[in-house]
Each structure stands twice: as structure tokens, then as C-alpha cells.
Amino acid sequence: MNCFSLNPQIAIKSASAVLADLHPPPKPLTTTPLTPQPPAQSLPTPTPQEIPFHPPLFGSQSVGSPPAKSSPTPNSKGRRQFLTLAAYGGVGLGSVLLWKAVDSSQKGAENSDPPPELSLDSPTPSPEATPEPNSSPSPSPETSSSLQNFSFEVARVDAQGKITNRSQEQAQFFAEDLGSGITLDMVAIPAGQFTMGSPASEPERDSDESPQHQVSIPAFYLGKYEITQAQWQAIMGSNPSGFQGANRPVEQVSWNEAIAFCQKLSQKTGREYRLPSEAEWEYACRAGTSTPFHFGPTLTPAIANYDGTSTYGSGPKGQYRQQTIDVGSFPPNAFGLYDMHGNVWEWCQDTWHDNYTGAPTDGSAWVSENDNDPRILRGGSWLNDPRYCRCANRGRYDPGDRPTTLGFRVALSAPRTS
Secondary structure: OOOOOEOOOOEEEOHHHOOOOOOOOOOOOOOOEOOOOOOOOOOOOOOOEEEEEOOOEOOOOOOOOOOOOOOOOOOOOOOOOOEEEEEOOOOOOOOOOOOEOOOOOOOOOOOOOOOEEOOOOOOOOOOOOOOEEEOOOOOOOOEEEEOEEEEEEEEEEOOOOOEEEEEEEEEEEEEEEEEOOEEEEEEEEOOEEEEEOOOOOOOOOOHHHOOOEEEEEOOEEEEOOOOEHHHHHHHHOOOOOOOOOOOOEOOOOOHHHHHHHHHHHHHHHOOOEEOOOHHHHHHHHHOOEOOOEOOEOOOOOOOOEOEOOOOOOOOOOOOEOOOOOOOOOOOOOOOOOOOOOEOOEEEEEEEOOOOOOOOOOOOOOOOOOOOOOOEEEEOOOOOOOHHHHOOOOOEEEOOOOOOOOEEOOOEEEOOOOO
């Protein structure tokens, strides 16, 4: 029996309606092994270089200019962190816990057609991992091609960070062919409702996570992994990353550059790829849970890549890797999404607002009229304390900034049939 903490107000659409329709930052585990398999692509190893870092900001802070260079140091507890990272290409990870999971996905599958339809028996996370299904639509692509199923193991931890429950789950995805043997896995996220933001009782929360409010999310697709360097290079023809590795997330990517990637990907595939809205991102991250992390009440370096020398709640201290690692190295959430906590911050569509007063409740992006306003970041990074990796945590950066902590994953709206 699963021991998931669920928000009773959250609701996910039922399988019977699947075919009905289809964002401090830096605010401031056993079965057959699964690892993401974007085909390896030869990437140049850069000469060691110093990369100035200035983190996303919290609350009402304004974006500062890049800090003076200094020696690499662990992330501080302060809400503003300024430091310089020495980033070396091809740096080894030493010891990294690789999550064991089962995945029946066919990474080399050909898929030049539009996203396939979800079948009526589309698997969704177990009721204990997600909210009760209801009658709204799930992603309904444009052709009758079937989505591929993949299986995976989901873990839940207690307040001390010990794994107390493991469950086998299934989800569906389609593989977008980027050419040269490189694919992009897009997971079908069912429509549903959830409570966005954090309760006043959540440790180390911030006022910008209020007020909590109910949001209805239409079905959509979201990248199974953060965009990798191989995928970025396949579309953009370059690799800006400070930490080199084909399967590592691309970083040093500004919001503007992430948008340019989505535009080029859309031109290549004929589908309208985009960044997720902040509401879509949190909904997908929680995957039916209401705890600070989709894993439970705390986080450990055994299940996410962040500054493990810092703790959250009663969780343990652990390894601080000081760099990104391959995507998919840790267990996914109940929707089958990897690295929603840590590794790299993820850009969202939305512009920054100091709180949720007046926020949309339909899952759409909340965007101001000024294109130069700071943009939302979610999920935390390899550099940050665990508090910044919480489901509800919010960060921001100017759309042209590109430190080594910033990456993204892509989303795709599901076509409506009515």
C-alpha cells in the first residue's frame, strides 16, 4: 500500500474522458536500471573557464549585476548569493546514485507524426500517488497513433529522509525525433485541479507562495527530462553549457534562448512547443502530492542533486556534487517526470509577480505587458539549499541572464476536440 500524502482538493481527470479533449532560484532506490537515453553525441570539451554566477532572486528583490569573481564556495543560506564557479568540461561525477527503474520506452522509436492519442486505458499513477480521477479530458493528439507506455518506480520518504514506500507506476509518452538518433520524450500529463502555493505551516516557505489557490490544468505534454546538451545541439547547433556532457542538462541558457529553442523545435516538428506555465510546472511537479517535495516532507542527496550540506526539516546532510549530473539519475515522480527537484532551475513562461493575488486559475501563464520583466524559475538547482527545491518555491531572473544554474524543459499543449 502506498503512503502518499495527497491534497484532497486535487483532482485528476478520469480515463473515461481521456479522448474527450485533449515556474532562490535561487530564491534568494529495485528493478532494471533506467537511465535516460538521448543518444550520445560528440560534444567538444571546453578549456577550463571561470563562469560568473548570480542566482535568481526572491520576493521583491531586484536583479543585481554579476558579482565579482571569487573561489567556488558552497551555496550560502542568504537570500542573495554571489560567487564564481570554476566549470570544467567533462568533469567526472565521482559517486552518483543511479536510480533503478523499469522503462519500456523505445528511445529510438521513429515519430515524425503528431503526438498520438491517449487510449481509454491510458495508465495513470495509482490513486495513492495522484488525486481521484474525474471527468475532464486528457491529452488528445491529432492522430490515432498510440502513445508508448513506460513503467517506473516511485519512492516516498519520511521526515528523516528514509524511503518508506516504493510503488510501480506507468505513464504514456511519445518520442519526438530530433534527427541523428536523438529523441525528445514528451509525457502525457492528465488534466486536473490542484492547490497551488504553500500553506503557512510549511517550513521555510516564503510569502510569494501565497495565497494558496485552486487551479484547473488542461491536459498537456511535458518533457520527461530537462533539455539535454545533445538535444540542444541537435536543434541549435551549439552548446553553451559550462558542465559538459551529452546527457547532462543544457545550462547557461537565458529565457530568451529557451524561447528561441522552442521556436526552432516547433519549426522542425510542426508542433507548437513552448515553456510550461508556472501553474503547469507546479502541478506536474506535485503529481498529486501536497508535501514540500513530491518525494515527501524532506529531500536527500540520494534522490536529488542539490547542496546536500544543507538540510530541510529533519532530513539528513549528504553529498554536495557542485555540478550538474546526467538527467534521469534519480527516481521520477508519479507522473514519470525526472529531476523536478534540483539539477538546474527551469524557466517558465510567466513574468514575476510578488504573490498570487489576481493569478489565473485556468493554468495559463501570467504575463505582464513588459517583455523585459523578470521571468519565473522553478525547481532549484545543484547549487541550492533544499528549501529552494520545494514544489512551491519560486525564483526569478531577467530574461537575458544565463548563469550555470539555469536550464529548462519543454511543454506542448494538447489539441482540443470541442
